[in-house]
Amino acid sequence: MPLAQTATTVPVIIDKDLCIADKGCTVCVDVCPLDVLRIATTDDGDKTAYMKFDECWYCMPCEADCPTGAVTVNLPYLLK
Amino acid sequence: MDEILDGLTQIDCDILIIGGGTAGPMAALKAKKKNPKANVVLLDKANVKRSGAISMGMDGLNNSVIPGYATPEQYTKEITIANDGICDQAAVYRYAQECFGIIEELDSFGIRFQKDQNGEYDVKKVHHIGTYVLPMPNGDTVKKALYRQLRKARINIINRFMATRLLTGEGRVAGAVCVNTRTSEFLVVRAKAVIMGLGAAGRLGLPTSGYLMGTYENPTNSGEGYAMAYHAGAGLANLECYQINPLIKDYNGPACAYVAGPMGGYTANAKGERFIECDYWSGQMMQEFFDELQGGKGPVYLKLNHLAEETVAEIERVLHIVERPTRGHFHAGRGTDYRKQMIEMHISEIGFCSGHSASGVFVDEHARTTIPGLYAAGDMANVPHNYMLGAFTNGAFAGLDAVDFIADVDFAAFDQGDVDAERTRVMAPTKRDDGIPPNQIEYKTRRLVNDYLQPPKVTAKMELAQKRFEEVRDDMEQGMYVRDAHELMRALEASTILDCADMAASASLYRTESRWGLYHNRVEYERDDENWFCHTILTKGEDGKPAHTKRPVKPYVVEIAEDEKDAYYKQRVTTTVAAE
Numbered sequence: 001m002p003l004a005q006t007a008t009t010v011p012v013i014i015d016k017d018l019c020i021a022d023k024g025c026t027v028c029v030d031v032c033p034l035d036v037l038r039i040a041t042t043d044d045g046d047k048t049a050y051m052k053f054d055e056c057w058y059c060m061p062c063e064a065d066c067p068t069g070a071v072t073v074n075l076p077y078l079l080k
Numbered sequence: 081m082d083e084i085l086d087g088l089t090q091i092d093c094d095i096l097i098i099g100g101g102t103a104g105p106m107a108a109l110k111a112k113k114k115n116p117k118a119n120v121v122l123l124d125k126a127n128v129k130r131s132g133a134i135s136m137g138m139d140g141l142n143n144s145v146i147p148g149y150a151t152p153e154q155y156t157k158e159i160t161i162a163n164d165g166i167c168d169q170a171a172v173y174r175y176a177q178e179c180f181g182i183i184e185e186l187d188s189f190g191i192r193f194q195k196d197q198n199g200e201y202d203v204k205k206v207h208h209i210g211t212y213v214l215p216m217p218n219g220d221t222v223k224k225a226l227y228r229q230l231r232k233a234r235i236n237i238i239n240r241f242m243a244t245r246l247l248t249g250e251g252r253v254a255g256a257v258c259v260n261t262r263t264s265e266f267l268v269v270r271a272k273a274v275i276m277g278l279g280a281a282g283r284l285g286l287p288t289s290g291y292l293m294g295t296y297e298n299p300t301n302s303g304e305g306y307a308m309a310y311h312a313g314a315g316l317a318n319l320e321c322y323q324i325n326p327l328i329k330d331y332n333g334p335a336c337a338y339v340a341g342p343m344g345g346y347t348a349n350a351k352g353e354r355f356i357e358c359d360y361w362s363g364q365m366m367q368e369f370f371d372e373l374q375g376g377k378g379p380v381y382l383k384l385n386h387l388a389e390e391t392v393a394e395i396e397r398v399l400h401i402v403e404r405p406t407r408g409h410f411h412a413g414r415g416t417d418y419r420k421q422m423i424e425m426h427i428s429e430i431g432f433c434s435g436h437s438a439s440g441v442f443v444d445e446h447a448r449t450t451i452p453g454l455y456a457a458g459d460m461a462n463v464p465h466n467y468m469l470g471a472f473t474n475g476a477f478a479g480l481d482a483v484d485f486i487a488d489v490d491f492a493a494f495d496q497g498d499v500d501a502e503r504t505r506v507m508a509p510t511k512r513d514d515g516i517p518p519n520q521i522e523y524k525t526r527r528l529v530n531d532y533l534q535p536p537k538v539t540a541k542m543e544l545a546q547k548r549f550e551e552v553r554d555d556m557e558q559g560m561y562v563r564d565a566h567e568l569m570r571a572l573e574a575s576t577i578l579d580c581a582d583m584a585a586s587a588s589l590y591r592t593e594s595r596w597g598l599y600h601n602r603v604e605y606e607r608d609d610e611n612w613f614c615h616t617i618l619t620k621g622e623d624g625k626p627a628h629t630k631r632p633v634k635p636y637v638v639e640i641a642e643d644e645k646d647a648y649y650k651q652r653v654t655t656t657v658a659a660e
């Protein structure tokens with residue numbers, strides 16, 4: 001029973017230019033109650049937060065607590 | 081992160097508090113203050129800084145008993161009536177007597193409560209009879225203020241560990257088994273007392289949007305409190321008294337008639353007519369909501385478009401920054417302007433939550449469960465209509481009583497075999513090479529909950545639900561498959577949700593009467609005080625399935641007159657008020 005790769009659009013967007021994950025910031029990852037954000041290393045070796053799991057309560061601690069204003073919480077498409 | 085690791089650590093503490101949302105932090109603070117030498121551990125699946133229902137803040141206290149506005153007797157009476165008489169009043173009465181002290185304490189933490197020009201608390205009337213709603217102008221700071229106190233009191237906080245089972249031995253509680261949500265490593269916590277504040281079972285029904293996490297409750301609260309109490313052998317009360325809320329359609333957040341009501345907003349039908357006198361959430365109110373829809377007068381709306389500009393602006397200011405701050409985005413996306421359009425509402429999916437109804441782990445006025453040394457408080461404990469202040473206050477009771485309990489006991493010995501068995505159960509989905517992912521198990525369970533358990537309740541449908549749940553359970557036990565630690569957390573939640581679904585069906589079938597308006601509307605049965613004026617207690621039976629008993633309602637502390645008993649059934653507006 002192999003697993004499918006179904007695409008899904010995620011509601012939380014991080015502005016890579018503003019994100020300072022490369023300086024060690026993990027605030028949004030730390031505060032998210034659903035634990036759906038992670039830090040990725042981009043192709044050019046830079047680091048940025050991103051939404052890894054489509055399991056968001058659109059609650060906003062990630063956006064409210066980000067020190068640089070890099071996070072935007074949108075509503076999940078299914079209920080928008 | 082998320083790689084599955086093999087490991088197990090054991091730690092000891094005097095008092096383990098599971099759930100660092102609302103009740104948990106207050107329990108921790110009270111216990112530590114009473115006995116500064118006690119080793120108090122506060123453990124949470126998420127991060128205590130931003131966890132639980134009050135993650136972003138709260139608009140106000142929905143049920144404060146403030147001297148000069150209400151008495152403990154009035155409040156106890158109101159909640160008894162709202163809860164259709166099935167209420168051990170001692171716990172409600174004690175709450176009503178002591179919650180004002182907790183308000184003053186929260187005030188000293190820096191959380192402000194609304195006062196009028198004379199410096200008096202500005203309490204609003206929302207309930208059917210009395211006046212209990214107290215706005216919080218800086219409600220967005222609640223969680224931060226609490227967290228500061230926890231740090232100051234040097235509470236040991238453990239984040240990102242999910243409790244999965246309680247340990248018992250010598251006839252009392254012995255600790256808990258927990259799993260790291262990012263590595264799958266085990267943590268066994270031995271404790272002399274355990275306080276549970278794991279919140280509601282918020283992921284029981286499926287939101288109509290189909291989005292698994294699009295729930296009213298914080299979806300971190302998947303119901304482990306209920307499942308853990310059940311597997312440990314504790315009694316759970318009145319689970320058939322579901323939580324069902326009147327919410328903003330699709331957004332599934334509160335429409336907040338509690339905020340808008342005192343300012344002139346109200347719940348209306350499609351014609352803009354008021355049809356209920358009182359917007360306070362109760363099963364009886366939800367039944368009227370349901371009837372309005374059935375009568376073809378829906379959809380139902382929150383109506384604000386008759387209010388003055390300043391009033392609407394003020395409502396917007398409160399509703400769009402505190403509890404669910406994405407609400408403004410939602411309305412903007414749909415082009416809903418409170419000044420012009422009404423806000424479409426709907427009836428939510430079901431859940432368990434005593435915070436809003438009465439379905440919870442059975443506790444007394446000390447927050448003691450039926451297992452010695454085990455406490456429960458907040459949304460998962462059965463004190464009806466608890467809300468936020470109830471979580472704080474009953475959490476305080478639990479913390480205080482637990483300190484006395486641990487004074488004369490050592491750790492209870494437990495069977496190491498129980499830990500081994502739990503490890504095997506937890507890790508099973510990691511041992512397969514392929515299979516069904518947890519989100520599909522969860523989706524199917526919750527879709528079946530909607531199809532067969534959502535009231536009005538029909539016997540044959542609920543029996544079918546039980547059959548379907550068994551099939552899903554087989555699939556889960558034989559074939560669930562996860563690829564990383566995060567998915568394993570979801571897998572454990574899926575098993576909790578299935579346990580709660582089983583309990584919901586079984587409890588609803590047991591009570592062969594209708595009670596609590598829509599919450600337990602069993603179409604084949606009328607209310608039957610002669611046989612069912614009692615609590616129903618669900619425990620885990622010998623066969624591993626839910627077993628049921630009746631438990632008498634304790635004699636009332638505050639008498640209810642015969643003509644007051646059904647006040648909550650008299651809230652339909654008789655001559656409909658025309659739209660303004």
Ligand SMILES: Cc1cc2nc3c(=O)[nH]c(=O)nc-3n(C[C@H](O)[C@H](O)[C@H](O)COP(=O)(O)OP(=O)(O)OC[C@H]3O[C@@H](n4cnc5c(N)ncnc54)[C@H](O)[C@@H]3O)c2cc1C
Pocket residue numbers: 098099100101102103104123124125126127131132133134138139140141142143241242243244277278279280296297298300301302303304305333334403404435436457458459460466467468469471
């Ligand atoms: C959207 C919304 C609006 C509300 N508005 C109001 C209002 O205006 N006024 C009011 O008085 N009340 C309001 N309430 C109700 C009130 O917020 C709750 O009754 C109260 O906060 C519940 O507290 P609790 O401690 O029981 O649960 P929570 O505060 O939710 O805490 C539960 C905690 O348990 C943790 N947890 C869950 N599972 C596990 C596990 N397996 N292991 C470890 N930890 C776990 C969670 O991460 C969480 O931190 C509202 C509720 C919601 C959802």
Ligand code: SF4
Pocket residue numbers: 014018019020021025026027028029048049065066067068069070071
């Ligand atoms: S909190 Fe902001 S800056 Fe920090 S990692 Fe997240 S997005 Fe980047």
Ligand code: SF4
Pocket residue numbers: 012031032033034035036037055056057058059060061062063073
């Ligand atoms: S909105 Fe809430 S659930 Fe979604 S990513 Fe941000 S903190 Fe997490």
